[in-house]
Amino acid sequence: MLLSTGPDAIVLAVSDAFSHAFSVEARPVVGVSLYDLSELALVGCESTREALRGSIALVVASGTPDCVILTAEYGEHAALTEAKCSWRVEHAPVHDESGELVCVRQTVTACKAAAEIASSATLPDSELRYRTLFEQINQGFCIIEMLFHEDGTAADYRFLTVNPAFEAQTGLVKATGRTMLELAPHHEKHWFETYGEVARTGMPAHFQNEAAMLDRWYNVHAFRLDPSRPNQVAILFSDITEQRNADQRRKRSERGARAAALLAEAATRRLDALLEVVPVGIVVSDRNGAIERENRMFAQLWGQHHPTRTTLADLGSWRARWADHSTRHGHALELADWTTARALRGEEAVGDLLEIESFDEPPVRRVLLSSGAPIRDENGEITGAVVAQLDITERIAAEEELLVAAKRKDEFLAMLSHELRNPLAPIASAADLIRVFPNDEPRVSKASAIIARQAKHMASLIEDLLDVSRVTQGLVQYEFEVLDLNRAAADAIEQVRPIIERKKHRFSLHTSPGAALVRGDEKRLIQVLANLLINAAKYTPEGGTIDFTVRIESGNVKLVVSDNGIGMTPDVTAHAFELFSQAERSADRSQGGLGIGLALVRSLVTAHGGSVYAWSAGPGLGSTFVVCLPYLEVTHAGLYRAEHPTAGESSSLAELKMLIVDDNADAAEALGMLVETAGNDVQYASDATTALEVVERWRPDVCLLDVGLPDIDGYELAGMLRNRAETAKVVLVAVTGYGLPQDKEKALAAGFDHHFVKPLDFKSLLGVLGEIASPKK
16 A cells, blocks of 8 residues: 555555455545544554554654554454454655655555464463564564552563564573563663553554664564553564664765855855956866856956857957067967967966957957966866956056156157257357457357356256146145236236247237136246247247137136147147157257146146146147136126126125234235225224224124134134124124134034135135125115
8 A cells, every 4th residue: 555645644556455455445545544444454443543653654754664563353354354363564665766755655464473462362372372473574572571660660671572583683682581671781761661651551652762772773663462461561673773873874974965065155155256356357168168157357358248158169259469569469369379278288378468359349459468277187187277367458558658758758858958958058159258258348248148048048947847846746836816817818928929029920819808717826827828829839830820819618718829830640639738748749859948838737727727638630730729717707796896887786795894804914905905896895903802893883794704813713703793792693704724624613613604714715705795795785
């Protein structure tokens, strides 16, 4: 019979022999729980049902066979006619091909000799009653008599009879008539307790347990044979030590395998994480060159949608050239040259320099440093290859830029030597002339003039060098103020007018209709414009055209210098503002100079928050240089409203009375003049005491307070003004050299309404004053 593995033991199939033996039909039985088949003597009473239930459950749980001996009322059946009968019921697991338990096979064998055990009253000779049964089974079997203490607890048991397999199963010899404690003095207590419970209750027991003193494990069925002899218990048992040890070994092996798998999985995860974060492209190939694995960086280098590679031949569609500056530099890689191919041949493949073209759209060119190594098995056979590729495109570009910079430096030193020798030659000649003709006044006068001019020229060269050094190192002290670039342009033109007139250039100037206001250092911005004009004049042939335009556009003041001179190639245009690039503009040295003027222009413009760029249509087609500086629109309105009022318009700032408190008289006066140009009334105080006196009699609308005053600091003064009823609503503006966030928080906490950091941003200040004046207007 086949039974399901569930707790109901559903009948899945019945053999013909079973149907005949128990006079049941297969069809009505299939699909019914074994325990509901009341017509079967096997399950005719609760004790047999429980014994079967325990045996089947043990097989399902352990996956090992089990056996139980049952005695029950049987009834009339075709194959068996005895009034009573005993059965040997074997349960065995049935597994599928994958090793999964699918059902339990039940085999029932009628044991007449076993039945006679239960009916010893009819057969007086016990040896004859049991001989057949004992010889048929290889399981140990014995009948014991339980011995109890006076309090009813189990004390020991005596062996009444044992079968031939008993000795092999237990290792105990001559057991009949002796107690267990005589044979094994330290036998575990739980054995006595279990058998004592069977004797007392008559309930059979089926279990597996260890007999430590016998160094064995047993599968045991214990049951009471005759209610009239309650202290006698029959025990059918099997030595499962080897089976259990095998199970333990298997479980340990499984645990070890699971632990090893977990360790391998953890190592794989760590390797995966490492491969994904390293800035190196890594690809692993099999022995045929097919990609088995690649990391994220490799996909980025070659393109996310690069072709799948199944053999080395597929590399024919991958594009790479040698970039090692050898005789093969620039040649496409042959199939055998690829790092993977060489590693698979067991060759050294370290440090290949390749220029690749990715499969991106559009393709991207990169320079890679490629290295590879073979992967070998335990026998040393090559089974694959791993290749690492590092993107060194930026490093190669930087090295090339360094080479270009070094070349420019060498050219500059050559130019510097030439430029310094030029004035030295006439100076030396003039000195010789004075030495030869010391009394020839006209010659001495002329020679002195030559020396003076050339010395001035040398001083100008040296000053240019020092100037660019100071600017590039950030050592220039700027004096920022609001100024009109229209006027600055006029001053720059005056400086370069001699060279323009000497070369007979046609020059035109176009200024903006209104003031082109910026915040900057007037001297340095005039220097910027002069350098651009000198550059245009030098590189424009005699009689050329130079246009200079100042215009306001998109929030910037644009200064544009255009000429129709020698022009520039795109490469020269790209490096026009770099140091020492003058030599690239012209093959000869007829223009002179050190090539640092435009570099100085860029540094100064950048320091003013602006930008500069150059453009040329090509050699011989002239050049255009454009400087962009932030336009001060608000400052323009404030400074020029008083000078150029419109009809019916009154200044929104004209009503403000402002007190400037600063112990630096020059700084206070300069700020006051700017504020006055916007139509405001200004008074000054050099310390807190004077400020309080002025406030008392004058009642200003705004107080600009320097925080670092000599007697009382600006924070304390602000608090005093806030605490006075007559000045509580005065707008207080802190002017300080401290610009950290906590400094602003401290000023606002002290009572200031606004916080400005020196040097003062006049555009922002006028914006604040406009907001204050608007309500008054």
